Amino acid sequence: MTGEHSSKQYDHELEGIRSKVLLMGGMVETQFEDAIECFRIGDTARAERVMAEDQAVNQLEVSLDDACSHLIVKRQPTANDLRTVMATIKVITDLERIGDEATKIARTAKSLHERGVVGIAHFDTVRTIARATGDLLHDALDAFARLDGKQALQLIAADEVVDHEFRTILRSTITFMMEDPRTISSALDTLWVAKAIERIGDHAKNIAEYVIYVVEGRDIRHTNVALDQIQAQAD
Structure with a gap:
């Protein structure tokens, strides 16, 4: 009976931690959405809120690490x-690092608005990668909530789409700066935002890899196992 009681208590404590992790996930997901919206419309007040919310995310990280x-x-x-x-x-x-990247986006959006920078279509440049990364983050959190290894496997392939989109943005932005050097400053800001978005995609992929580790006991980080398996299923 003591062992059964201990097991139930462990399950209860672990579930409490998982619930708070999902709360943290919702917080950083909102941070990212708000940061992208700041970048789209230049809302400095919202950008300030995104940066302030990062403190709450950091505190939750410390609390959850301690609980674990x-x-x-x-x-x-x-x-x-x-x-x-x-x-x-x-x-x-x-998740804490996703919050950091969202804060970078908000800070850049605020700076662009305050400087009154014009030139390239900042938001249009990152629209596609932002949407793909937002979906990837949302689905990674969903896979973690349900411990869905099959969904997690698909998300690793989805990160390849995000990486490809970033490389496309990099090439086009460099070309734009070469054609009109006056836009270099604003183009670099946009490229900085695109890189932050790409990094958020990497962190979301990491979450998917941890789900597979829990469900299957396989550590597939830094391997092509997931992509090879997806390709085998397609064939």
């Missing part, structure tokens, strides 16, 4: 339970 550490010490999980806790810690780190 205490859970490991008190419950001493093993096998899949330990994988779940370790993956959750990594997800927390990626």
Whole structure:
């Protein structure tokens, strides 16, 4: 009975942590959406809110890391339970970094608006990559909530689309700057935003990889296993 009680208590504590991680995920997802909207319309007040919210995300990261550490010490999980806790810690780190990247976008949007910069169509340049990355982040959080390994596998391939879009933006922006050097400053700001968006896509992909680690016990980071498996299923 003691073992059963301990197991139930562990499950309860872990579920509490997972709920807060999903809350954190919702916070950074909103941060990203608001930051992109700031970049689109130059809303400096909203940009300030995005930057202020980053403090709340940072505090939640510290709190959740502490909760995970205490859970490991008190419950001493093993096998899949330990994988779940370790993956959750990594997800927390990626979410905090997504918040950081969203803050960079908001800060750049605020700077552009205050400087009254005109030149290239800033938002149109990043519209496609922003939409793809927003979908990737949302679906990665959904896969984590449901521990859906199949969905997570598909998301790793989706990140390739985001990476390709960033390379396209990089080439077109460089060409634009060469044709009209007067736009170099604003073009670099737009490229900085595109890179932040691409990094958010990378962090979302990481979350998907951690889901696969929990569900299947495989660490597929820095490999082509996921893409090879998706291609095999397509064939």
